[in-house]
Amino acid sequence: AQSVTQLGSHVSVSEGALVLLRCNYSSSVPPYLFWYVQYPNQGLQLLLKYTSAATLVKGINGFEAEFKKSETSFHLTKPSAHMSDAAEYFCAVSVAGAGNQFYFGTGTSLTVIP
Amino acid sequence: GAGVSQSPSNKVTEKGKDVELRCDPISGHTALYWYRQRLGQGLEFLIYFQGNSAPDKSGLPSDRFSAERTGESVSTLTIQRTQQEDSAVYLCASSLTGGGNEKLFFGSGTQLSVL
Numbered sequence: 001a002q003s004v005t006q007l008g009s010h011v012s013v014s015e016g017a018l019v020l021l022r023c024n025y026s027s028s029v030p031p032y033l034f035w036y037v038q039y040p041n042q043g044l045q046l047l048l049k050y051t052s053a054a055t056l057v058k059g060i061n062g063f064e065a066e067f068k069k070s071e072t073s074f075h076l077t078k079p080s081a082h083m084s085d086a087a088e089y090f091c092a093v094s095v096a097g098a099g100n101q102f103y104f105g106t107g108t109s110l111t112v113i114p
Numbered sequence: 115g116a117g118v119s120q121s122p123s124n125k126v127t128e129k130g131k132d133v134e135l136r137c138d139p140i141s142g143h144t145a146l147y148w149y150r151q152r153l154g155q156g157l158e159f160l161i162y163f164q165g166n167s168a169p170d171k172s173g174l175p176s177d178r179f180s181a182e183r184t185g186e187s188v189s190t191l192t193i194q195r196t197q198q199e200d201s202a203v204y205l206c207a208s209s210l211t212g213g214g215n216e217k218l219f220f221g222s223g224t225q226l227s228v229l
Contacts, residue, residue: 102214
């Protein structure tokens, strides 16, 4: 079975500081990994995804994530936080072969302090 | 349409009443998902439609929940005899073919409040 753990339900960073949102997964087979972002009053939208190509994945708005199989992690980072990054971030895992098998974490709320 | 559309955006109902939530997926997307998001929790899978295949209903929490989809278009999620624990945001998503590596396109959700 697959599962996702997001450490830290709330993260606060200062504007211009590094953003690090943690995601660990559990999967018995090679996974696909995703980060979605939900801005206030909007639907979830894809930030980036890992589908077994390069382990360092670059997404929109300057975010990137690195797939580390040995650590079963897919942490999301951004070198310099912007006020507009304040949102809820969800990590998700899926496996090949069945489209319904998307497992989402509980989310991390990011606050950016001016 | 340009994106996934859900209606209503908010629904307040009394315990015991039935509610119907609607989802219009992106045109051409064969896969459609319903998720439930309770306050402070992750997205909980409810049901999955893919083309003309039998839907995967494995996530429906009880027989009070049902969903239909007409072809590859509109879907409705029905909750009968609503309970307070049904209060949540109900999210609909669609994708092109339902592959596990595909991007999901989400609607803005329906906030359901059961009094």
